[in-house]
Amino acid sequence: MTEPVAVYGLGNMGFVQAERIARAFPTLVFDLSPERLAAAATAFGAKAIKSAADVAQCRFVVLCLPHPDASRAVLRELRPHLRSDAIVIETSTVNPDDVREFAGVLEGVGAELIDASILAGVSQMEAGTATLLLGGDEALIAAARPVLDAIAIRQKHFGALGAGAAAKVINNAVAHAVMVVVAEAGSMAMANDVEIDKLIGLLSDPEMGLHRPLTFRYAKRVLGDDYEGGMPLLAARKDSELAQTLAYRSGVPLFAIQACHSVYELGVAAGYADEDYAAIAKLWRDWGKPAAPSPKPS
Structure with a gap:
């Protein structure tokens, strides 16, 4: 795949996750911190997202944000610009109700969402030993597999949309x-x-x-x-x-x-x-x- 992958959120985990994605795909990144954007450009050649319209070139959009409100706000902003075949991969730690609400935000534009909660610390993500706890349609997960594999090879599918998020919250x-x-x-x-x-x-x-x-x-x-x-x-x-x-x-x-x-x-x-x-x-x-x-x- 040569299409870029968009990553929203360059906190401690999001930065390392974006770096791993960038080893396999051209990567577009967004963060509220100009310093984090500059660091991503220097460390792994990521290009900063200038406006929500930039995601129109990406089939896959990865969220790694600090709060459900942040994911909700990002999705509402991105909604008019997402491709009809877009798949949003929610890796933030949120509740299953949040995940289902996020999927609802995308209704009517064709874009779909899966949850892929990260079970790991930053050092495990860096080492490639993190585990993704997945929830959502199996066909969508299969389509997103190249991006998921770039993030972490270890993956467990827990069931319907939101099940991966629930498993992460229960584990924690x-x-x-x-x-x-x-x-x-x-x-x-x-x-x-x-x-x-x-x-x-x-x-x-x-x-x-x-x-x-x-x-x-x-x-x-x-x-x-x-x-x-x-x-x-x-x-x-x-x-x-x-x-x-x-x-x-x-x-x-x-x-x-x-x-x-x-x-x-x-x-x-x-x-x-x-x-x-x-x-x-x-x-x-x-x-x-x-x-x-x-x-x-x-």
Whole structure:
């Protein structure tokens, strides 16, 4: 392909992404910072977008912007100038409702949109080890594959439009929550003379704290709707009480671990005390928002 690709947004991630695209395509770039535009011209020969009409020469437009409002404003400005076969690739971190709204902005002009959220830090993007979490029509994703491959070879298609964005937000929510839990665990360890390197080894063991709730209890018990045997929920609640007591006696403030204890109390109150403690997931089903699809009949 010799047609240029337009990239909107030259922040830390957007700049590196544009640089990777420029290795495969002529690249047009836009940013509010003249300094970033000049740096892109020097670093990888990108040409600055002077007006929205410049995108008429591009089939592919990549957004990497700091806020959904920025993506919305850019798309409204670009709408009259986009080609009828244009594909907008939204790589910004936004919610799925935003993605679907952005697609609505393009209705009537023929242009389409896919989401390709970036799961990585800047250094991973630089190294080519980033992952794109994709959502949208498979035919559009296939058409955009040369540009997507230029950004990152590792790609996962999660489903309909917005699914990639949702997966990114969920991944980050888990990572950020786990960071709070790990900080709390480290504080409790320090207050009780536990060697931190050994704590890290314990929690990172595939059979222990960080991994097993996902790879065994969720992936097997919850997805299989199988809560027989295992560690009873009542025992898990007891262990949670012990953790609260340990933190209290050690003078360690708890936030995430303390809040999670309430879920175990609710699970016991709901009648799941004797089932494996993964049965807390049944609470979300009781609330009409299941944590997993219904198991397929055997």
